[in-house]
Amino acid sequence: MSDHALEISLTVNGEPVNERVEARKTLVDFLREDLALTGSHVGCEHGVCGACTVRVNGEIVRGCLMLAVQCDGAKVETIEGLSDSGAIADLQSAFEERNALQCGYCTPGMLATAQDLLARGGVPTREQIREHLSGNYCRCTGYHAIVDAVEAVAQVRAGEKK
């Protein structure tokens, strides 16, 4: 397989990474297998479930639909980085308090997607929250609690509630 491997340099959660990866390897497999960042999960492997959602150059992407080699030179952020930076601490607390997760497998992707919506500012309606999360599959919660948690954080961030 080494014939099909390429050198890539990128930043992952603020740390420089230089690795030789197979051209066919997806970003999420690279994060999980080569960097041991197992917080990004593999669910459907064809871009439907959103469990592998990570941030590349500030945009949320499906880690299963992007190849690692496409990330040469990119800035990648995973749930581990988002957690350690404190950027989504309020959202994580809201998910915990509202029990907006059960098995937790969808949660890293769900948090990244919710943060993407919240970063736009304002207080989205429940319909807008549901629409924005509609590419992230959760089998456990039925989504109601997730919508509650995201809505509550939006209200606090907008200064409407404490």
Add this chain to the structure above:
Amino acid sequence: MKIADSPPILTALDRPNSYIGRSVPRPNLQRLTQGRGQYVSDVNLPRMAHVAFVRSPHAHARIVKIAADAAKTAPGVIAVVAGAELATVMTPWVGVLTHLKGLKSAPQAPIAVERACWQGEAVCAVVARTRAEAEDACELVEVTYEEMPAVIDPETALDAQTPVIHASITDNLCFERKLDVGAVDKAFADSDAVVETVFNFGRHTGVTNEPRAVIADWNAGEQRMTVYHGTQAPHMMQNLFAKHLGLAEHQVRVLTKDVGGSFGIKVHTYADEMATVALSKLLKRPVKFVADRIESFVTDIHARDHRIKAKIGVNKDGSITAFEIDDLTGIGPYSVYPRTSGIEANQVVNLIGGPYTCPNYRAQARVVFTNKNVMCQYRAVGHPIAVAVTEGLVELAAAKIGMDPLEFRRRNLIPDEAYPAQSAAGLKFEKLSHHESLAHLDSMMNYAGLRAEQKKLREQGIYRGIGFASFIEVTNPSAAFYGVGGARITSQDGATVKLDAQGALIVHTGVTEQGQGAEAVIAQCMASSFGVPLDKVRVVTGDTDNTPYGGGTWASRAAGIGGEAAWQAGKALRGNVLEIAGAMLQARPEDLDIRNGIVVNKAGGAERLPLDELARVAYFRPDTLPPGFQAELMATRHYVPRAWPFAFTNGIQASYLEVDPDTGFVKLLKHWCVEDCGTIINPQLVDEQIRGGVVQGIGAALFEHCRYDERGQMLNGNMADYLVPMAAEMPDIECGHVVSPTADSELGAKGAGEAGTAGAPGSVMNAINDALRPLGAEPLTDMPFTPDKILRALGKI
């Protein structure tokens, strides 16, 4: 009994600082929100190899030849193993239970030997350094098949001209049950009206977000097998791995940490997981298998796929006179081991008509073999089918005599004061609350107001529907479920608690966690009964070397059974600790209590001794305790329901939706569920079990269907074509509660995990039919209710 939307007041459990009835957050959530959980798919071991399987492309085929030379020399390949070789390390199994009389099945091997019986059955394993290399080499394995006639349609599976799938068992009938109670024919003959229809339930599956995953690690030096397994029932799997590898149970350790969703999918024996364990034994190294999504669709158990001819008799006064059903279900080529594939049909027969007083009931259920993926128990086993059939009939009968559907139910539901009671099918109910639940739902949803809104909107050409489903739910199963049938699936569970040297509690429990909140519930019971703050309790689950022998988490048993064991263990340790405190303080233990982590005077509550000080003395200065006194700082208790075979719960759901008669699209507007699970340990967790369950049931009603063609090929084995409920289409779900504790345990808790899934499909079906009734549509009874079926019912296509 009382409405309990605020925390219930529970005299027997009302200890100071009780956590019973409080919505405290689960203690294990931060590692999950930070992506620092440990699912089996995250685990890597030294020298670990990966297995991928070559799977049959045919529904039924003889395996003529497997040519694997090219695969064996492919990069990274460690071994290529077919069924015959694997049979040297693992014996086959047969999925039967003796209490399901006459149930039969054929021996199933971890990898097919000579013959593949469904599309997706593994016929050869390739083990390599990486999963990618294993999959590459699978492409190089050339299997020569001779296609055999496949049995696809359950309707013709028993016909004389249909080939028999397993020559060893004479026909394609797996199991049959008949029941005839009361005077059914006479009741129908005497009825003012009889309504008859056919209900169909599409085959669907669990679609856990984390696929099935297992790592087996045979240590030839220790002669021990360690299995990291995403399972609901570690001790059951320990028994099965040992049995079929020819080992003693103590030679097998099953470890289960985080599990990415289960819902009954991960409580069965899967051939590819058994093969992975056998491969580790054969190759003397760790082997990992994680199903990919297509493998999940063609090998995770499917469920439902029932065709039920059903009939109800009714009088003009609204009284139900009789129920009759004929159920047919096709379960694939094998009854799944060890719980069997006869349970769902058996449950359907048991549960039909269950909420109602009607004494006349006839049922027939036939379970037949087919050449499709296997079917077995999935969340709410049988309930969604039985509830949709019963409640579908109820609303059709109410419409037939022109009676309001809630009023119709009021006239037939078993009265709340009639307990203990028994259903026509023979189910024994300790205490249910159908009428109180209905009344609570009525006011919660403002039923009269919604009816007025519905009427007004119809005049504007907007078609909204309201549908209901009353239900009963089987929880807290005793040995009557599996044990009596000969399966080594324990119904009891245990908890061991120890006081550590700083006064905190470490609890080991036999129940397991897949997100339901079992760890939180165990911690709440323990903290309350012993007397410490919740943050002083650590719960350990999922390790057969260390936890008490237990059943795990399924059939809504973790809170009611595991919680009671924890409650009792906490009480026992409190007694032990107060003995020590009594010795240290020269007080009578019965005059002391433990509150908030401090030994206090029972009367008055004056603080006497912090637990960390007591632990320091007991562990490091036992020489200062009275001569002959031995401190016991660990306690174990077990619990199993004895007085009732099952703790039945009950409830009622309502769906409010809008159907677009031009497109056939259904828009869900709101959903309600009132449910009675006895004592509520954590109201938030109960509500979230219900909400998640409701949405799983909505998936069955509107979207989910494993579609097969006439050759037994699954047509939609991916998440783009198999639709699951996503956030945008789901409604908000309002929950309410009535509390009727079971007297079988001190806690009084029953289960809540199946309720949502049990009632949602029936209530959505009834709401769709309510919406379409003014348009003269034929009632829809064929799930899932896709837009094309709705347009057909309206005669538009």
